[in-house]
Amino acid sequence: MSKRVVYMFHSIGQLSANDSADIHYNFSTTKFFQLLQMLGNEVSSIERSMNIDNDCNAVIGFDDGHISNYNIALELADRNYGNADFFINPSTIGQKDYMSWSQLKELDDLGMSIQSHGLDHVYFSDLSAALQTYQLEKSKAIIEDKLSSPVHLFAPPGGRFNEQTLEACHHAGYRAIAHSAPDNWTDSTSFLIPRVPVHSMDSAYSLYSFTRDRSFCLQRMRLAYQLKLWVKQALGNNRYDRFRSQVLGV
Ligand SMILES: [Zn+2]
Numbered sequence: 001m002s003k004r005v006v007y008m009f010h011s012i013g014q015l016s017a018n019d020s021a022d023i024h025y026n027f028s029t030t031k032f033f034q035l036l037q038m039l040g041n042e043v044s045s046i047e048r049s050m051n052i053d054n055d056c057n058a059v060i061g062f063d064d065g066h067i068s069n070y071n072i073a074l075e076l077a078d079r080n081y082g083n084a085d086f087f088i089n090p091s092t093i094g095q096k097d098y099m100s101w102s103q104l105k106e107l108d109d110l111g112m113s114i115q116s117h118g119l120d121h122v123y124f125s126d127l128s129a130a131l132q133t134y135q136l137e138k139s140k141a142i143i144e145d146k147l148s149s150p151v152h153l154f155a156p157p158g159g160r161f162n163e164q165t166l167e168a169c170h171h172a173g174y175r176a177i178a179h180s181a182p183d184n185w186t187d188s189t190s191f192l193i194p195r196v197p198v199h200s201m202d203s204a205y206s207l208y209s210f211t212r213d214r215s216f217c218l219q220r221m222r223l224a225y226q227l228k229l230w231v232k233q234a235l236g237n238n239r240y241d242r243f244r245s246q247v248l249g250v
C-alpha cells in the first residue's frame with residue numbers, strides 16, 4: 001500500500017458556550033473543507049482502506065462521537081467525498097453534546113465506519129488487564145448489537161495504552177489500534193496505525209503538507225509528541241491532566 005496520512009479529528013465547527021468538547025482539538029468547518037479540497041475531495045476510512053485497495057492517500061477519523069460529527073458525515077456523503085471512521089464511547093452516546101444511536105445508524109447506513117473508543121472515555125494505561133478487556137469487549141458488543149456492523153478498530157482515549165492493551169485487543173477480536181503517535185501509515189496489515197492529531201490552531205495547508213514530501217513537518221510533530229509523552233510519563237495521567245488544564249486554562 002502507498003504511504004497514507006490518517007487525520008484524527010474531534011469536534012468540528014462552532015461549539016456552544018458550555019460544550020464539553022476540548023476546544024484545543026476543535027477544528028473549524030471552513031478549514032476542514034479547505035483541507036478536503038486540497039486533498040482532492042477524496043478521503044477514506046481506515047476500515048475501508050484495510051479491506052479495499054484504493055488510491056486514496058488521505059484517511060480521516062473522528063474521536064469521541066461529538067454531535068458536530070453527524071452533520072460533517074452527512075456532508076461527506078452528500079458531496080460524495082468518501083467515508084471516515086468514527087470512534088465512539090457507548091456510555092456517552094445519546095447524552096448532551098454527543099450523537100445518538102439513531103444518528104450513528106444513519107451514518108452506518110451511509111457507509112461510515114463506527115468503531116470503538118472504549119466503553120467509557122478512560123485512559124487504558126491506568127486500567128488493569130481485566131478492565132481493559134471488559135472495556136474492549138463490552139464496547140465492541142454494544143456497537144455491533146446496535147448497528148449490526150462489525151467493529152474491528154480501537155482508538156485508545158487520550159492515546160494512552162500499554163502492552164496489555166495490545167494483548168486485550170487481540171483477545172477481543174480487534175484487527176488494529178489507531179493511536180495518536182504521528183507518522184505515516186504504510187502497511188495495511190500492521191496492528192498499530194499511526195494518526196496525525198488535528199489541533200484547533202493547525203492550518204489546512206500545514207495538515208495537507210503531511211501528504212507531500214515535507215517530512216520535517218512530521219518530524220517536528222513527532223518530537224512534540226515525544227516531549228509530551230515524557231511529561232505524561234513523568235507526571236502520571238492525573239497530574240498531567242491537572243498540569244495541562246492549568247497551562248491551557250481549560
Ligand atoms: Zn477521545
